[in-house]
Amino acid sequence: MSEFSYIKGGITAASGFTVAGVCAHIKAARPDMAMIVSERPAAAAGTFTTNRVQAAPVKLCRDRLLRKSARAIVINSGNANACTGEQGMADAGRMAAVAAEALGIAAEDVLVCSTGTIGVPLPMDKVEGGIKAAAGALSSEGGSDAARAIMTTDTVEKEAALKLTIGGVEVHIGGMAKGAGMIEPNMATMLAFILTDALVDKAALQDCLSAAVAESFNRISVDGDQSTNDTVLFLANGVAGNELLNGDHPDWQIFCDAVRALTKKLAMKIVEDGEGATKVVTVNVRGAACCEDARKAARAVANSLLVKTSWYGGDPNWGRVVDAVGYSGAEVKEDLIDVSYDDVCAVKDGMAAPGASLRELEKVLARREFSLNIDLHLGDGTDTVYTCDCTEEYVRINSEYMT
Amino acid sequence: MSEFSYIKGGITAASGFTVAGVCAHIKAARPDMAMIVSERPAAAAGTFTTNRVQAAPVKLCRDRLLRKSARAIVINSGNANACTGEQGMADAGRMAAVAAEALGIAAEDVLVCSTGTIGVPLPMDKVEGGIKAAAGALSSEGGSDAARAIMTTDTVEKEAALKLTIGGVEVHIGGMAKGAGMIEPNMATMLAFILTDALVDKAALQDCLSAAVAESFNRISVDGDQSTNDTVLFLANGVAGNELLNGDHPDWQIFCDAVRALTKKLAMKIVEDGEGATKVVTVNVRGAACCEDARKAARAVANSLLVKTSWYGGDPNWGRVVDAVGYSGAEVKEDLIDVSYDDVCAVKDGMAAPGASLRELEKVLARREFSLNIDLHLGDGTDTVYTCDCTEEYVRINSEYMT
Numbered sequence: 001m002s003e004f005s006y007i008k009g010g011i012t013a014a015s016g017f018t019v020a021g022v023c024a025h026i027k028a029a030r031p032d033m034a035m036i037v038s039e040r041p042a043a044a045a046g047t048f049t050t051n052r053v054q055a056a057p058v059k060l061c062r063d064r065l066l067r068k069s070a071r072a073i074v075i076n077s078g079n080a081n082a083c084t085g086e087q088g089m090a091d092a093g094r095m096a097a098v099a100a101e102a103l104g105i106a107a108e109d110v111l112v113c114s115t116g117t118i119g120v121p122l123p124m125d126k127v128e129g130g131i132k133a134a135a136g137a138l139s140s141e142g143g144s145d146a147a148r149a150i151m152t153t154d155t156v157e158k159e160a161a162l163k164l165t166i167g168g169v170e171v172h173i174g175g176m177a178k179g180a181g182m183i184e185p186n187m188a189t190m191l192a193f194i195l196t197d198a199l200v201d202k203a204a205l206q207d208c209l210s211a212a213v214a215e216s217f218n219r220i221s222v223d224g225d226q227s228t229n230d231t232v233l234f235l236a237n238g239v240a241g242n243e244l245l246n247g248d249h250p251d252w253q254i255f256c257d258a259v260r261a262l263t264k265k266l267a268m269k270i271v272e273d274g275e276g277a278t279k280v281v282t283v284n285v286r287g288a289a290c291c292e293d294a295r296k297a298a299r300a301v302a303n304s305l306l307v308k309t310s311w312y313g314g315d316p317n318w319g320r321v322v323d324a325v326g327y328s329g330a331e332v333k334e335d336l337i338d339v340s341y342d343d344v345c346a347v348k349d350g351m352a353a354p355g356a357s358l359r360e361l362e363k364v365l366a367r368r369e370f371s372l373n374i375d376l377h378l379g380d381g382t383d384t385v386y387t388c389d390c391t392e393e394y395v396r397i398n399s400e401y402m403t
Numbered sequence: 404m405s406e407f408s409y410i411k412g413g414i415t416a417a418s419g420f421t422v423a424g425v426c427a428h429i430k431a432a433r434p435d436m437a438m439i440v441s442e443r444p445a446a447a448a449g450t451f452t453t454n455r456v457q458a459a460p461v462k463l464c465r466d467r468l469l470r471k472s473a474r475a476i477v478i479n480s481g482n483a484n485a486c487t488g489e490q491g492m493a494d495a496g497r498m499a500a501v502a503a504e505a506l507g508i509a510a511e512d513v514l515v516c517s518t519g520t521i522g523v524p525l526p527m528d529k530v531e532g533g534i535k536a537a538a539g540a541l542s543s544e545g546g547s548d549a550a551r552a553i554m555t556t557d558t559v560e561k562e563a564a565l566k567l568t569i570g571g572v573e574v575h576i577g578g579m580a581k582g583a584g585m586i587e588p589n590m591a592t593m594l595a596f597i598l599t600d601a602l603v604d605k606a607a608l609q610d611c612l613s614a615a616v617a618e619s620f621n622r623i624s625v626d627g628d629q630s631t632n633d634t635v636l637f638l639a640n641g642v643a644g645n646e647l648l649n650g651d652h653p654d655w656q657i658f659c660d661a662v663r664a665l666t667k668k669l670a671m672k673i674v675e676d677g678e679g680a681t682k683v684v685t686v687n688v689r690g691a692a693c694c695e696d697a698r699k700a701a702r703a704v705a706n707s708l709l710v711k712t713s714w715y716g717g718d719p720n721w722g723r724v725v726d727a728v729g730y731s732g733a734e735v736k737e738d739l740i741d742v743s744y745d746d747v748c749a750v751k752d753g754m755a756a757p758g759a760s761l762r763e764l765e766k767v768l769a770r771r772e773f774s775l776n777i778d779l780h781l782g783d784g785t786d787t788v789y790t791c792d793c794t795e796e797y798v799r800i801n802s803e804y805m806t
Contacts, residue, residue, distance in 0.1 A: 053729030053737045053753075083725050085738065085754045118722025119755050228726050305708070305793075306801055313802030319521025322486050323631050326456030334456045335488065350456075351488045352522050390708075391802075392795035398709055399716030399794075 003164060004258040006265075010143035010159025013174035014195040016040065016239030018138035021149030024130020026078035026116070026123060031149035033130035034075040036193060037103060037138055041069035042237035044111065045206035047213045049230035055082035056092040057112040058231060064111055068202065071109035073193065073233060074099040074131055077150050077178070081114040081122050082228040091122045098128050102135035113191050113231050115178065116152055147176040150191055153397060154180045158269040164258050166251045169242040171198035173258055177217075177266040180275045189227035190217060192266055198255065199238030201246035208256045209234045216263035220271050221302045221387045232263075271386045276393030279311050280386070282371040288381030293330035295383040297374060300328030308390035316361035318346040325374060336377040342370050406567055407661040409668075413546035413562025416577035417598040419443065419642030421541035424552030427533020429481035429519070429526060434552035436533035437478040439596060440506060440541055444472035445640035447514070448609035450616045452633035458485035459495040460515040461634060467514055471605065474512035476596065476636060477502040477534055480553050480581070483592075484517040484525050485631040494525045501531050505538035516594050516634050518581065519555055550579040553594055556800060557583045561672040567661050569654045572645040574601035576661055580620075580669040583678045592630035593620060595669055601658065602641030604649035611659045612637045619666035623674050624705045624790045635666075674789045679796030682714050683789070685774040691784030696733035700777065701788040703731030711793035719764035721749040728777060739780040745773050 016039045024033035046065050048058050074095050081088050096110035147157035161174040179190030213232055271280050283302045288294035301307055304324040310317035318339050339347035341364040346356055364370050419442045427436040449468050451461050477498055484491050499513035550560035564577040582593030616635055648658055674683050686705045691697035704710055707727040713720035721742050742750035744767040749759055767773050
């Protein structure tokens with residue numbers, strides 16, 4: 001039995017936070033400025049893109065997370081504030097300062113995120129106006145407004161929330177995420193924000209978040225591109241009144257399980273909303289010589305344009321799957337490879353499985369969600385990647401999304 | 404001044420070879436069986452896919468190239484004879500044996516190539532009939548027929564030929580290639596055949612081919628997928644009557660230059676015919692810390708779906724370029740990166756170049772061919788990849804090309 005239960009809502013399911021989502025007019029007539037404020041100093045944790053080119057707000061957040069706590073996060077969409085040099089760093093700092101002034105808190109207690117077009121300086125007059133407007137619109141009911149304000153090419157807002165009991169006290173964890181393209185394991189053009197009213201030790205909070213991200217946001221792939229801005233932030237304000245949670249607490253594992261489940265749910269919402277996607281596919285690799293080999297094989301398959309377009313066509317083209325496994329860099333013995341779609345075997349010992357039914361395979365491929373299971377029969381290495389198909393609509397979106 | 408000159412025609416520009424391209428009916432009503440026969444034993448060289456899953460004919464050719472010479476090549480399209488196990492190896496051997504019998508030569512002197520769908524056993528009755536028909540249709544004028552018979556999703560046949568003088572004797576080199584999708588550096592679903600009437604030492608011929616392939620077929624990318632069947636074969640039959648060419652011959656470098664030029668020309672024809680492609684782009688990276696870093700950066704950019712779709716949209720979206728460089732694994736200092744499209748600067752010191760004109764950049768992106776030049780300003784490493792844009796048509800082709 002699950003030790004936690006999902007509830008309605010998003011980030012504001014956690015008590016003691018007020019949030020807002022407003023129009024700063026960075027984008028034409030769509031919400032593009034979100035703000036999150038904790039009523040008291042919150043323990044803060046974060047994970048960030050591994051891209052060697054990192055946006056200014058990423059650098060700012062990395063630095064500010066060295067502090068004991070944080071009070072607020074300000075987030076704009078429409079402009080990534082990446083590849084903007086010293087001006088970009090100054091602008092990210094200014095975003096925090098303007099928010100701090102409006103909120104009456106210290107600038108160092110404000111975290112900043114941006115997402116959108118790369119290489120264009122922030123329109124700071126609009127940004128500053130937006131931040132002030134957001135500060136004036138804060139509400140404990142503003143979760144969905146905020147979730148909409150962080151969207152770029154997303155078609156739906158992505159929220160989830162759950163509750164659980166820690167030492168007899170009910171605590172809540174709420175989250176929101178954005179991301180639809182430039183999505184690749186090890187983060188993507190994605191932002192996610194997790195808030196909890198539980199009291200959690202800062203170092204433990206970081207461990208919990210890092211482990212959860214490894215199993216969720218770092219295992220999704222839409223197009224293999226990895227962004228300059230990926231950020232997941234986690235604030236814990238302790239308003240629920242529980243005993244301090246850390247790795248020694250008897251309920252620690254339950255809390256970590258809940259966070260992992262929530263991040264997985266948000267990550268899957270990103271895949272489901274993959275630009276132009278019509279199908280969600282779980283690529284499971286097992287039997288690899290080691291887990292790193294399993295990772296290579298799963299990602300080569302999940303990122304193969306030929307595999308992704310065959311899914312779109314409803315074609316159980318396992319040849320392209322075996323081909324991608326072959327060039328993945330993983331150790332492979334061709335005549336040991338088995339492949340199935342859901343529970344229908346396609347390949348046995350590296351060849352078309354005897355009696356494999358194209359009709360049965362096509363039935364699986366016609367599903368909105370299915371799994372592709374690859375067994376290399378070489379060892380114990382396993383890995384999983386969640387991904388989607390590649391469609392003409394993906395190309396249309398990304399050829400029309402202008403600089 | 405060039406030491407060689409292009410001439411009309413393809414593989415049959417080389418004397419002493421007869422070739423054919425016929426319908427074996429593996430595919431519906433399109434030529435799908437080609438044959439190349441040298442009137443005398445020819446020195447033979449080859450390069451092959453690095454995919455760990457290799458088609459049966461690749462294994463056969465690797466083995467037979469250990470011999471002193473070869474006499475013929477038989478090639479089918481429509482079926483890759485890959486992931487076909489022991490039956491596949493037997494079928495590849497049978498293709499050679501049937502050709503040998505029809506030609507009155509030894510089976511071991513026949514090389515075999517296949518391209519097409521993976522994982523389906525060859526329809527050997529049709530294949531055998533096709534081989535016999537090809538043997539009956541051999542002609543010194545059959546180059547274009549053969550070039551058409553090896554096509555799969557190609558829209559045009561790919562041929563080139565040139566002549567040069569070696570020790571006062573005119574010699575000819577002709578080539579043909581196929582390939583449009585599943586194209587990635589280090590070979591692709593591509594086949595190429597180079598024939599020359601020059602007399603060339605076998606070991607020298609292999610060195611010459613390997614060096615030429617490294618600069619041509621291994622530097623093109625359509626979609627980042629690498630096939631199980633890639634093969635380039637080079638036959639030299641000595642019919643021209645020149646002195647034996649080897650590394651010590653004074654004209655050796657001229658010969659190698661000519662082969663490199665011919666393979667480059669054929670490789671560019673593959674990129675130009677990239678599935679659904681509307682633009683050909685040369686990605687140049689320089690200033691990398693080392694050549695391996697330059698290679699990583701160039702390939703990350705050339706294979707980025709977001710970059711390729713932005714080209715399709717005519718959008719000089721340099722943010723996606725810098726982003727791809729950042730995740731390529733190459734050493735990168737963000738504030739040292741320069742990017743230009745042809746001679747129009749887009750990025751200087753990691754930011755939008757001062758005075759960069761979007762209109763001037765868009766003019767470059769509107770061209771059918773342009774270069775993307777990236778300078779990392781870290782060292783002397785350079786690399787170049789030839790690639791194309793990614794279009795809705797690519798997705799359509801590959802979602803409809805059925806198992």
